[in-house]
Amino acid sequence: MSSIRLTVAQALVRFLAAQYSERDGERHRLIEACWGIFGHGNVAGIGQALVENGQGAGAPLPYLQGRSEQAMVHAAVGFARQRDRLSAQAVTTSIGPGATNLVTGAALATVNRLPVLLLPGDTFATRPADPVLQQLEHPDAGDISVNDALRPVSRWFDRVHRPEALIPAALHAMRVLTDPAKTGAVTLALPQDVQAEAYAWPEEFFAERVWHIPRPAPDADALAQVADAVRAAHRPLLVAGGGVHHSRAEDALRALADATGIPVASTQAGKGSLGHDHPCDVGGIGHTGTAVADDLARTADLVLGVGTRWTDFTTASGTLFQHPGVRFASLTVSADDAHKMAGLPLVADARAGLDALTAALAGHHVTDAYREEYAAGCAAWADVTTSVLLPADDQAPPTQPQVLGALAAVVGDDDVIINAAGSLPGDLHRYWRARSPRQYHVEYGYSCMGYEIPAAIGVRLAAPDRTVWALVGDGTYLMGPTELVTAVQEGVPVKLVLLQNHGYASIGGLSEQTGAERFGTAYRFRAADGSYTGDPLPVDLAANAASFGLRVLRARTWAELRAALARARDEPGPVCVYVETDPTPSGPPPQAWWDVPVAGTSERPAARAARTAYERAVRDRRHHL
Structure with missing residues (x-):
């Protein structure tokens, strides 16, 4: 049997470049690119292998530079969802905080059953020194590293302690990524010394391999x-x-x-x-x-x-x-x-x-x-929707649903609208009129703040012919705007719609409903009594977006917003439309209940009233047997 001498990292990169999925006779690259941020745990292994692999779109496994490990996973998840799970992306990080920063993204991928391949570095398999930098010293086990935090949020996890162990581990990883019932985050933890170790690999390991995705028929x-x-x-x-x-x-x-x-x-x-x-x-x-x-x-x-x-x-x-x-x-x-x-x-x-x-x-x-x-x-709900989305005065600041009305007036049928957290998912689910199967992209399995911007990059990479909009409130924006730098660097023309409402609007409303009186949900200075009820913080998020290299269009009224959105759609590069919304509630209340337990006893009238309403609502719960 002929063999090829490569490092473990080089072998993994070559293997991934030869993997394909197939469904209904259509073949797709299974792993189309690898996102990466490098540290001592992967720079000389996966990093060196990617350099040797070649760079740019023509490389066997193209490399994409990210700014946040969590955001790289979000971008890969957005990519996979847009591709209907037939293609995915890999994400490599160093050991330590780079690896643990993957946990949130991995959970999102697994909860939503979307494939992503995680390749975190790991501490030395050979233990040349004990402990090494960023090694977790667990009092009850010597073989635990921080990567073990990825086990419960991964659909498949393996640690490659020896070069030859990569062969079954990589094959298992591809099997899970292409399993429509079991897919999610797949983690191959790669000790940094093993990544750089050379081994004589059988040539068959690098042959093109097609993973058939079945359509099982019903019994x-x-x-x-x-x-x-x-x-x-x-x-x-x-x-x-x-x-x-x-x-x-x-x-x-x-x-x-x-x-x-x-x-x-x-x-x-x-x-x-x-x-x-x-x-x-x-x-x-x-x-x-x-x-x-x-x-x-x-x-x-x-x-x-x-x-x-x-x-x-x-x-x-x-x-x-x-x-x-x-x-x-x-x-x-x-x-x-x-x-x-x-x-x-x-x-x-x-x-x-x-x-x-x-x-x-x-x-x-x-x-x-x-x-x-x-x-x-x-027909009755259509009338409600129209009244909520369209303003009586287009020269007034828009409410949040009216932002959606302005957006609906300018988007194309094949545009993609991305959101994940806050009160926007509720407004979108109730009022957005989806015109095509892939237009509506709301991540609500994990409802992760910070998903929207990197996911928009991933979606656009997966569908370069589509206009992609990331809808973000100020709370979500502050969670993770850094991938805007990636959008500028790569020339990915995402359209960011940034709504300023001075805090966590969704949780503020929920807090009020459950008797917590909007505690800790507003972005304001402290008042004399120590509460966060003073003036709004003088934060200029539009200026922040501009500092990343985006063109920023500011809108004060609904009419200005609609015009700005139309200009943004025609922009060749990444652009931000910034609007301060009218916080006045608009539209009917939720049409069905949601269980958020309320304090069972309290001296505050708001909590007591909320508990009474909660006990009334929970009586309708059923276990369907």
């Missing part, structure tokens, strides 16, 4: 059970989750809706699965959902979930589905998710399962009365 008996349940239902409701997008099952979902008339609600990850103008689309569901979707959910006697994990926002913390005889069915590639809500499990690829279910339901259709009911609900 015939399970399919029949679900089809029978749908036919027997008087008020069925379909809930589309992120799995519809990952499977590229939008056409199959539309075919089912067209054939049966079953109304379709969507989770945050599933929004856009059905076009907003389709007669069966009833909008977002759950705590951030529309009135029509939540009213249908309360009276549904069968709920069919497709590619959803049934999170608490979707189920309104177990209070939403109130029909006394409600049953659930779950079509998902994950057997773990299929059995949630004590539902009928239909374990299958979303597209394959929807195709099979449409065939099994041939000739079945909901009643005209049911269609007329939800059509009237959709």
Whole structure:
């Protein structure tokens, strides 16, 4: 058997450059690039291997320079989501704080079932000195390093102690990255001495390898059970989750809706699965959902979930589905998710399962009365949406939903809107009218502040023909603006919409609702009593964005904002549109509850009143058995 002598790092880079995914006969590069920040734990290993690999877009494994380890993972996750999990990116860091900074990004990737390959350096396998720089001395075990913090947030974790161990470790890593039911963050911890060690590798290790991503078909008996349940239902409701997008099952979902008339609600990850103008689309569901979707959910006697994990926002913390005889069915590639809500499990690829279910339901259709009911609900919610998004006076500062109205007036059908945290996800889920399957990109599985800007870079790298918008409040911006430097360096024309509302608006409202009186949520000077209720801080975030190299467009009114957004869309480079919003609440309250426990006893009237409301709401919680 012929061999090639390379270091472990060189071998890993060459191996990754030869990996491909394939689904439906289409082949894709599996690992398209490697993000990296270098320290002593990876500079002479992975760093040297990437230099030897070549630089720039034509390199076998292109290198991308980041500024924050967490943000690099977010960028890779945005890339993978835009590519429907068929391609991914790697992220390399040094041992120490570089490695532990990966934990948040890894958790986000795993929670959202999105593939990313993490390659943190590790302490010496050979232990030439004990301890070495940045070694964690654990009192009960000598083989633990800070990388072990990545174990619970990774779908696969391995530490490569010897060169020859890389072969099975790398193959296992690719297997998990391409498993539609198990994918997420995959970590290969690489001791710094092992990275630089030379070894005679079998040539076969570097041969092109194609990882087939299957579309498992549903079991015939399970399919029949679900089809029978749908036919027997008087008020069925379909809930589309992120799995519809990952499977590229939008056409199959539309075919089912067209054939049966079953109304379709969507989770945050599933929004856009059905076009907003389709007669069966009833909008977002759950705590951030529309009135029509939540009213249908309360009276549904069968709920069919497709590619959803049934999170608490979707189920309104177990209070939403109130029909006394409600049953659930779950079509998902994950057997773990299929059995949630004590539902009928239909374990299958979303597209394959929807195709099979449409065939099994041939000739079945909901009643005209049911269609007329939800059509009237959709029309009423459309009127609400228009009143919330459009101002009465376009010369006044916009509210946050009115910012979305101005944006909706200028975006193209194929633009991508990115958000993750704060009150914006709620406004987007309720009011945004998604015009294409990939337009709506809200990360709400982990709802991670700081995701939006790096994710926008990743999405644009994955889809260079699309205009990408990152919607960010001041709280999120201050969490992690540094990748704007990367956007400038790489010429990635992301469009940053920066909303200044002087604090954590979402948590401020939640704090008030739960009796905590907006404590610690405003960005203000201290008042005489020591509370943060003084004047707003004189922070100029627009100037900060300009200091990173962005062109900044300031808007004071709704009319100025709409014009600035239109100019920003035509900018060839990264640009920031900055607007200070009117904090006046606009729009109806949430249409369904969400469980945030309230103090069981308190001397403060606000907390006592909140507890009374909490006890009233929690009575509706059900365990569906």
